[in-house]
Amino acid sequence: MKGLKKQRRIQIxxxxxxxxxxxxALIGYAMRDGINFFRSPSQIAEKAPAEGEVFRIGGLVEEGSLKRGQGSTISFxxxxxxxxxPVSYTGVLPDLFAEGQGMVGTGSMVNGxxxxxxILAKHDETYMPKEVVDALKEQGVYVEPKPGS
Structure with a gap:
């Protein structure tokens, strides 16, 4: 009788x-397209991602770089x-999107x-995505906002 219980326990x-x-394995398979890695512009320059690899990029929209193309295509x-x-986007930008402000974009590299x-933009005057703050701190250029400002 003890052998039968032990065998049943092993089977369970x-x-x-x-x-x-x-x-x-099923969870990993289902999430394979939902996982996007964050990269800063410096990380992309150091090691370019594979053509067509979907990832997130974040940083500040460079001053003077915003150009509206034909239709709803924007480059900056x-x-x-x-x-x-350089970034190219076709669609409607968030209302708070502006030069000199933080942004995070999802997409892939095509011909550089x-x-x-x-495109995601900050949602108030002090918010900046954590990944962007970390990347700017790594560069030594991030200044903590003063409380109440």
């Missing part, structure tokens, strides 16, 4: 392990004050230009 543990591995450069990357499918 083995089945649970197989189910755990299977569910982990995003910078971390060390390196700039970041072609964005989504």
């Amino acid at each position: 543990i083995a089945l649970a392990a197989v189910l755990l591995v299977g569910s982990t 450069s995003v910078t971390d004050t060390k390196t700039s990357v 230009t970041f072609v964005a499918t989504e």
